[in-house]
Each structure stands twice: as C-alpha cells, then as structure tokens.
Amino acid sequence: MIQMIHWIIDLALLALLFVFMLDGLTFLWVRRVYQIVYRFVIKTNPHCIIMADVDDFKSINDRFKHRGGDQVLRKVGLLLLKECKGRAFRYGGEEFIILLPWTNESKAFELAERIRQKITTIKIGEINVTVSIGIGNYEEWADKAMYMAKSKGKNRIEIFKKPG
Numbered sequence: 001m002i003q004m005i006h007w008i009i010d011l012a013l014l015a016l017l018f019v020f021m022l023d024g025l026t027f028l029w030v031r032r033v034y035q036i037v038y039r040f041v042i043k044t045n046p047h048c049i050i051m052a053d054v055d056d057f058k059s060i061n062d063r064f065k066h067r068g069g070d071q072v073l074r075k076v077g078l079l080l081l082k083e084c085k086g087r088a089f090r091y092g093g094e095e096f097i098i099l100l101p102w103t104n105e106s107k108a109f110e111l112a113e114r115i116r117q118k119i120t121t122i123k124i125g126e127i128n129v130t131v132s133i134g135i136g137n138y139e140e141w142a143d144k145a146m147y148m149a150k151s152k153g154k155n156r157i158e159i160f161k162k163p164g
Contacts, residue, residue: 023090025070026077034089037099038139044101048108048135051142052115054094055130055154064127069094071124076131079122083115097139105159108135112157120155136160 021033029037041047054060054072061069073094080088084098091097100108112133122129132154134145141160149158 023077025073026090026096027081028077028096029086029089031089031091034091034097034099037089041099041101042138046102046104046137048100048103048105048137049139049142050098050100050108050112050115050133050135051091051139051146052096052098052112052131052133053146053150055132055150057094060127064125068124068127072122072127072129075122075124076119076129079118080115083111083118097142105135109157109159116155116157130155133157134160 021030022028023030041049054076057069057072060072073090076096077088077090080096080098087100088096088098098111100111103111112135116131116133119129119131132146132149133156134142134147134149135157136142136145136159141162145158145160148160149156152158
C-alpha cells in the first residue's frame with residue numbers, strides 16, 4: 001500500500017512538472033524550456049532560429065477581446081505543434097520561437113514560408129491571421145529580422161544578414 005502511494009505521488013509530481021513545461025493555451029513548450037534547449041542548439045552547426053509574431057495582435061484583442069486573441073494563439077500554437085515536431089516554443093505574448101539544429105537558412109526559410117502560408121488560412125469569425133517572421137543564427141538576429149519583416153509591411157519573412 002505504501003509503495004502504491006509513493007508511486008502515485010511520483011506520478012503526480014511528474015505530471016506537475018510537465019504542466020509547468022507546457023503553455024496551457026498553445027500546448028507549446030514554455031520560454032523556460034526554450035532557454036535550456038537554446039544553449040545546446042547554438043552549439044550545432046549549422047543551426048537556425050525562427051521567430052514569429054502574430055501581426056496586429058493588439059488590434060485583435062481590442063476588437064474581439066481576449067477571447068478572440070486566445071483563439072488565435074491556440075490555433076497558431078496547434079499549427080506550430082504539428083509543423084515543427086516539438087521544436088516550437090511560446091516565447092511570450094504573441095511571439096513564438098522555433099529552434100532548428102542542423103538546419104541551414106534555405107531549409108529554415110522553406111519551413112517558415114510553409115508556416116506563414118498555413119497561418120494565413122486560419123479564420124476565426126472575422127479574424128484573419130498573419131505573422132511576421134525573422135530567421136537568424138541567434139535569438140537576437142532572428143528578433144531583428146522579425147522586426148524588419150514587420151517594418152516592411154508584415155505577413156512576410158526576413159533573414160538576418162550579418163553586416164560586413
């Protein structure tokens with residue numbers, strides 16, 4: 001009987017740990033897990049990082065309230081879960097990050113374009129969803145490329161090019 005109780009406690013603790021590793025809304029890994037995995041990915045060669053941000057998300061929340069925004073995040077999360085096979089993370093808010101070890105820029109671009117196109121097919125009532133995507137070899141570079149995509153009109157992909 002005591003052994004059974006210990007087994008149940010161990011199982012409950014394992015389930016609790018899993019809950020803290022997954023985002024409850026999108027079912028993607030949380031940022032804490034990303035930060036651990038990132039340290040290993042940047043040591044692989046080649047590697048790429050894709051950072052995606054839902055375009056005009058504040059407007060979606062303002063117009064359709066948080067319920068509409070949550071539906072968008074859930075649908076995007078489920079699509080990333082399917083397309084990225086466990087390599088996608090909810091970075092924060094409406095930002096997502098995908099770690100791609102042993103992947104060059106052209107393969108990363110192919111995946112990013114497939115994701116971008118599939119996200120444009122997400123329709124929730126009157127909400128049309130698009131994302132701006134940045135690709136780089138490091139988190140900071142992918143982030144800069146993503147903001148470049150936003151500044152160039154949104155719903156597009158940019159690859160960070162190192163100056164020089």
